Amino acid sequence: MPRPVDLERSAARREAITVAAADLFARHGFENTTATDIARAAGLSSGTVFYYFTDKRAVFRSIFERDIPVLRELVDRALACDDPVAAVLTMVDELAADALDPNASGILVELLRQIDRDPELLRVVTGNDAILLDGFTTLIERGIEAGAVDPGLDAREAAAWIVHLVDAAYLGADPARDPRPMLRRLVTRFLAPPTADPPTGEQG
Amino acid sequence: MPRPVDLERSAARREAITVAAADLFARHGFENTTATDIARAAGLSSGTVFYYFTDKRAVFRSIFERDIPVLRELVDRALACDDPVAAVLTMVDELAADALDPNASGILVELLRQIDRDPELLRVVTGNDAILLDGFTTLIERGIEAGAVDPGLDAREAAAWIVHLVDAAYLGADPARDPRPMLRRLVTRFLAPPTADPPTGEQG
DNA sequence: GTCTATACACCGATAGAC
DNA sequence: GTCTATCGGTGTATAGAC
Structure with missing residues (x-):
């Protein structure tokens, strides 16, 4: 009886290619990274890359497909929180933590660049973005009801701006400088109702 | 006596190449735009592009070299203003006005991508950025002295964040949606001292 | 100054051996 | 499944005619 394909091993190979490619794409860009470069960095050969992925584009997409469960978990945790504004800040904090990755800015820029050139990629990241956007929107709506957020804000537009x-923060990513304190200040003050005192800044 | 080179005509040719290239780079990206594409769009031939520019990279750089006088004028006007916070908002408004250009996001993304790959480009845009950064920093320092800006802020760091x-706004550029009202809200509240009441939001 | 033509190099994706 | 070898296609920059 034929041995079934080793799914675990296949998944590991795919993952290795994705991780190696993410690093190269972030540092050198999509067009300047060859399939051979990816293969070498992942410790295998050019042909193997095209065995696991139909396209070079598909390799690129795989970077973002991995994010879906992570984001969903992040949002679920925030939605379980009692204080909506605190939950927004926690989400922002956790998202911004990745900005300390030296490749953060590179990969985001590359994503923005490729998104108009690959409809399938657009589909993937639109899904990712929707998870975040829905999460923020719900939290902001709750905040408005609780009187902790400016009711003059359109919840969805405000959510989009928080994502922006x-x-x-990713774009200005400087691994030596933690963007989170300033982000907290921006978001807190952005959401605050007009009548309340702005919270005292806790950053330098 | 030999006619001197027609400097005016040369400048016009260069400009035509730069303008055509900016559009193509923004829409298709740097690597996906060929020198021949640029030449055709500018109404001339491939060889001519390399007569006016040493490199394809040099064509890209020329897009941003044109900005220097514009930015300088923008900052000078803001510095002449009495109210520092109002001056910051005016600068932000005028900068963000360009975000309505459908190519705004494309060209910014392309700039971010190429900046690490061309030291000469880095030099050019570092200069551009310094003009803005110095302008914002001075205005924020004035605002702090006047008691209109949170003295707990580091002027230069705050200036960098305003640029961010x-x-x-450029990244989220949607020609149908004017980002300026939200930007004003963000900047105003970001700078406000902790004790003062936050200004009432004027946007929907 | 501007064009045409091309040298030279490189890459994505495939074919086929193992 | 993984490799090596390769084909077809394309792009930068130059050379040389005009």
């Missing part, structure tokens, strides 16, 4: 703020 | 906010 996190993206901005 | 403008970049964020």
Whole structure:
């Protein structure tokens, strides 16, 4: 009886290719990274890359497909929190933590660049973004009901801006400088109702 | 007596190449835009591009070399203003106005991508950025002295974040949605001293 | 100054051996 | 499943005619 394909080993190989490719794409860009480069970095050969992935684009997409469960878990945890504004800040904090990765800015830029050139990639990251956007929107709506967030804000638009703020933190990513204190200040003050005193800044 | 080179004509040719290239780079990316594409779009031939520019990279750089006088003028005007916070908001507004250009996001992303690959480009945009950064820093320092800005802020770091906010607006650029109201809200509240009441939001 | 033509190099994806 | 070898296609930059 034929041995079934070793799914575990296959998954590990795919993962190795994805991880190696993410690093190369972030540092050198999509077009400047050859399939051979990826193969070498993953410790295998060019042909093998095309055995596991149909395209070079598919390798790129796989980087972001891995995020789905992570983001979902992040949002679920935030939604379980009692204080909506605190939950927003926690989400922002955790997202921004990745900005300390030296490749963070590179991979985001590359994503923004490729997103218009690959409809399938657009589909993937639109899904990722929707998870975040829905999470933030729900939290902001709760905050408005609780009187902790400016009711003049459109919840969805505000949510989109918070995502943009996190993206901005990625872009200015300097591994030596933690963006989180400033992000907290921005988000806190952005959401605060007009009448309340702004919270005292806790950062330098 | 030989006619001197027609400097005006040369400048116009260079400009035509730069403008055509900016559009193509923004839409298709640097690597996906060929020198021949640029030449065709500018109404001339491939060889001519390399007569006016040493490199394809040099064509890309020329896009940002044009910005220097514009930015300098923008900052000078802001520095002449009496109210420092209002001046910051004016600068942000004018910078963000460009975000309505459908190519805004594309060209910014492409810049971010190429900046690590071309030291000469880095030099150019570092200069551009310094003009903005110095302008914002001075205004914020003035605001702190006048008691209109949180003295707990580091002026230069705050200035950098304001630039990041403008970049964020570019990234989320949607020609149908004017980012300026939200940007004003973000910047105003970001700078406000802890004791003062936050200004009432004027946006929907 | 501007064009055409091309040298030279490189890459994505496939074919086929093992 | 993984490799080596390769084909077809493409792009930068130059050379040389005009």
